[in-house]
Amino acid sequence: MRDLNYFAAQKDLDKLHNYLNTSKFIDTNEAIEDWHWEFQDSVRQTTSEWNKYLDVHGHFGEGQKDNYYTALHQWYTDGGGTRYVTSCACWWYSMLVVLVV
Numbered sequence: 001m002r003d004l005n006y007f008a009a010q011k012d013l014d015k016l017h018n019y020l021n022t023s024k025f026i027d028t029n030e031a032i033e034d035w036h037w038e039f040q041d042s043v044r045q046t047t048s049e050w051n052k053y054l055d056v057h058g059h060f061g062e063g064q065k066d067n068y069y070t071a072l073h074q075w076y077t078d079g080g081g082t083r084y085v086t087s088c089a090c091w092w093y094s095m096l097v098v099l100v101v
Contacts, residue, residue, distance in 0.1 A: 006036065007068045010059040014040070035084035039075050 006013070017037045020026050043050040044058045050071040055061035060068040075081040 006072075007060065007065045010036075010040070010068075011057070013037070014059075033084075035081060038084070039072060039081060042075055042080055043071055 013036045017032070017034050020032045020034070021028065026032075040058065042048060043060075044054065045051065050060075050067065053060055053064045053067045053071075060071075072081075076085055
């Protein structure tokens with residue numbers, strides 16, 4: 001999704017994930033590929049160094065935008081997100097914007 005503020009859209013992306021996994025219009029026998037859900041799941045783990053920055057809903061809270069994108073970058077380059085790197089070119093664009101600003 002182009003021009004999406006992933007940090008601001010965390011709750012909406014969760015809603016989309018839940019819809020895709022419960023909708024009668026989606027074949028629930030097929031796995032949903034959702035890099036954002038996988039990323040959020042990884043930082044929600046109690047062993048994650050990023051867990052302390054999450055709010056009670058498991059999202060990076062207000063004032064945590066830099067931590068969100070740093071954790072996302074780490075996840076994409078060093079962790080479970082490496083398999084999603086080519087599937088979301090827009091992420092690279094958003095990372096460049098964050099790094100330049």
